[in-house]
Amino acid sequence: MKLLECKNLSKEFDGKQILKDINLTIPRGKLIGLLGKNGVGKSTLIKLINDLLTPTEGEILINGKTPGVESKEIISYLPERTYLDKEMTVKQVIKYFDEFYKNFDSEKANKLLKDLDLSLEQKISKMSKGMQEKLQLILVMSRNAELYILDEPLGGVDPATRDYILDTILSNFCEGASVIISTHLISDIERILDEVIFMDKGEIVLTSSADELRNKENASIDEIFRRYFKC
Secondary structure, three states: OOOEEEEEEEEEEOOEEEEEEEEEEEOOOOEEEEEOOOOOOHHHHHHHHOOOOOOOEEEEEEOOEOOOHHHHHHEEEEOOOOOOOOOOEHHHHHHHHHHHOOOEOHHHHHHHHHHOOOOOOOEHHHOOHHHHHHHHHHHHHOEOOOEEEEEOOOOOOOHHHHHHHHHHHHHHOOOOOEEEEEEOOHHHHHHHOOEEEEEEOOEEEEEEEHHHHHHHHOOOHHHHHHHHOOO
């Protein structure tokens, strides 16, 4: 059974078409880059998959079923914007996730936090933006999920933090699971990708194995992306 399928998926807001006729299959065991400039519909597609929006047309199937309670149990989602209660301590957030998600591995989360030398008693409001980004990622990657969806996980953080985030992703997703990473920062992320999806103006314009695309074009994914979307 396919992990994720989108069939003739479209989405409109106030008469404006944001996504148009998206057909997409996500296999198991892959790191996939959902790549495109800002505003091309990546976040809208992600929200549809996470059952935060309803399609105008078409359907989404996750393990053969439409998004709902069951899909939320197997998808671990990192939204683009911060969602944590900044008045909580790290310890309180870990406890909340452990109680809320059956598949949350608090032992893994605590190990990753220890690697960062991050105090469990520290308030989120006292943490830097980069540290908050790391905490959010740790929470998401500490779930034993089948599909991890990360929306712009590198946005607004320094290069050293980006390296940590990529290494954390690479080392901590479950065997047989897949990861979708939405970003426009191609050069930072392409080293970990198995497959790439290019989006433009609400449509999927290219899907490929990352290695096959590099070999075919004799260029990096970043260079190919820049050529494709040259203004």
